[in-house]
Structure formats: structure tokens, C-alpha cells
Amino acid sequence: MPELPDVEVFRRYFNRTALNKKMVDVDVPNEEILENMSSRSFQMRMKGETFQATHRHGKYLFIELDREETLMMHFGMTGSLKYYKKEDEKPEHSRVIFNLSNGYKLSFVCPRKLAKIALIEDEADFIEKHELGPDPYSDDFKWKDFKEIMSGKRGSIKTTLMDQKVLAGIGNVYSDEILYHSKIYPFTKVDELSEKELKSVFEKMRWVFDKAIEAKVEEENFPENFLLLKRKDGEKCALCGGKIKKEKYSGRSSYFCESHQSK
DNA sequence: AATATTGTTCAGCA
DNA sequence: GTGCTGAACAATAT
Numbered sequence A: 001m002p003e004l005p006d007v008e009v010f011r012r013y014f015n016r017t018a019l020n021k022k023m024v025d026v027d028v029p030n031e032e033i034l035e036n037m038s039s040r041s042f043q044m045r046m047k048g049e050t051f052q053a054t055h056r057h058g059k060y061l062f063i064e065l066d067r068e069e070t071l072m073m074h075f076g077m078t079g080s081l082k083y084y085k086k087e088d089e090k091p092e093h094s095r096v097i098f099n100l101s102n103g104y105k106l107s108f109v110c111p112r113k114l115a116k117i118a119l120i121e122d123e124a125d126f127i128e129k130h131e132l133g134p135d136p137y138s139d140d141f142k143w144k145d146f147k148e149i150m151s152g153k154r155g156s157i158k159t160t161l162m163d164q165k166v167l168a169g170i171g172n173v174y175s176d177e178i179l180y181h182s183k184i185y186p187f188t189k190v191d192e193l194s195e196k197e198l199k200s201v202f203e204k205m206r207w208v209f210d211k212a213i214e215a216k217v218e219e220e221n222f223p224e225n226f227l228l229l230k231r232k233d234g235e236k237c238a239l240c241g242g243k244i245k246k247e248k249y250s251g252r253s254s255y256f257c258e259s260h261q262s263k
Numbered sequence B: 001a002a003t004a005t006t007g008t009t010c011a012g013c014a
Numbered sequence C: 001g002t003g004c005t006g007a008a009c010a011a012t013a014t
Helices: A004-017 A039-046 A123-129 A143-150 A157-162 A172-182 A195-214
Strands: A023-027 A053-057 A060-064 A070-074 A080-084 A094-100 A105-109 A116-120 A244-249 A252-257
Touching (some): A004 A080, A004 A195, A039 A116, A053 A123, A070 A123, A116 A123, A143 A195, A157 A172, A157 A195
Antiparallel strands (some): A070 A116, A244 A252
16 A cells, blocks of 8 residues: 555665665566566666665655666555565565665565556656646645645545645545544545635644654554554544444545544 | 455546 | 546455
């Protein structure tokens, strides 16, 4: 479920491990992860490069190289990173492995191969081409921007939050989480929300991201009142004691509390 | 053995 | 154009 907080945790992990390291070469056990290039071409373009800086936009991670080319990673539904030294520590489902000059390796792991790695010319162009909305965790994303973006939207608040063209980075799990703490029924139409409710969504969104990133998105570190620990029909709500309900909506499961998120 | 899961993209429809 | 729905993609868990 790599959404904005997960990718931010990956970015920080990358910074602690592979940043500023030089690449000896790259192994590509699975070419399908690479977008628009062969493993040969990828290996040639990566060899000898040093990872210079990282940026995140929504669920996308961008890594600057020495050359005027940027490495792009998208984690799909099951992607993750693993830094290790010994061969027997190599994780299963390693799809691309960066061999670093300090003897360590960074593996891009993805059991269900829906992740993507690409080399792109320009990050801003990429964001524009994919029509990604602003990153809601960025410091210059303010309440007035959020208000502006949500005005005129007629769909449900949950679908709108998850729309990458509106806001980049929120998926199924975190949209539920944000609305749970905002005490709003997920399928309320955006134009039926009061300004106060909308403000609450904005504030809870930042708060949820902060908490999740602080917890390094590890289950045992999350605050006890997080809904994502209770994604099961019939669980007890940690906020009000009500019942957690599961509802299907266009193929995706939504969880919410029947009592404090009623409509 | 059938179903759910997850993000993105795309097709079809109102 | 906007919003909604479902399918496809891959592989694993229950």
C-alpha cells in the first residue's frame, strides 16, 4: 500500500543508505519493472552514476544522478526498498538491484510487479505529463490551496482525495484514515461539506501524514486510534466505541465507523 | 477453488 | 468536461 507516507519513509531510508554512493553496476532480474527501456540500456545509463538527491511528489520518488537524467520510482501496490550487504540477505522478489561501491546493495523489491522504474529527463515535465495534482504534504501547500482545489468538485470526498490529478499521494487506506479522524462519512459529496468540515479534512490530512511518517509506517508504532489497524468489518472503533463498517465502492473496500462518521 | 487486495490506466456510459 | 464503474495488470494470502 505505498501511499504518500510510505514513499516518504522510503525516501528517508534511501537518504540514509544509498544517497551519495556510487554505483558499480545494476542487476535486473526482472525487466518488466523498467518502463520504456531494456535492462541493457538501463544498466549502461546507470553504471558509474552517484545518487545526488531525492525528491518525492505524491507516490513518486525521484532520484537525481550526475548526468541530466533522473531516476523515477513508483512502488505500485507492493514495492519497497532494502539495503543489505551479504548475498544471503537478498530479499525475495528483488526486481532491480543497485550494487554500490561500498559493497552494499540496494534492492527494489516488488512481489506483484506493478511497480515502475524509469529514467526521465525532467521531474517537473514528468509531473505535468502525468497531470499530477499538488503534493499535500509539501510545505507550500496551504489551506487556501486546498480550499481552492476542492471548490467546484461534485464527487464524493473520498474519491476526490484519492484522485491523483486533484492531489497526489493519497490512496485507499489513507483516504479512509483522514476521513475517520475528520469524522466525515466517506461518500459525502464535496459540495455538501461545510467550510469547517473541509478545514478539518485539511488539518487531519497533515496530522495523519505526520503520525504515519513518525511511525515509519510500521504497524507497531502507529497511534492506537488509527483506523488502519482495524481494517476489518465489525471491529470496535478506538475513538467512540462504535462499530467499524466495510463498504465496497467501485471495487475498493472502504472502512469507516458507523457511529461517528454517519451521514 | 474462489475471492480479496492494492495503484494506475483506460474504456464506456450518464 | 465531470463523475462513476469496471476491467486489466501480477502474485499472494485466506
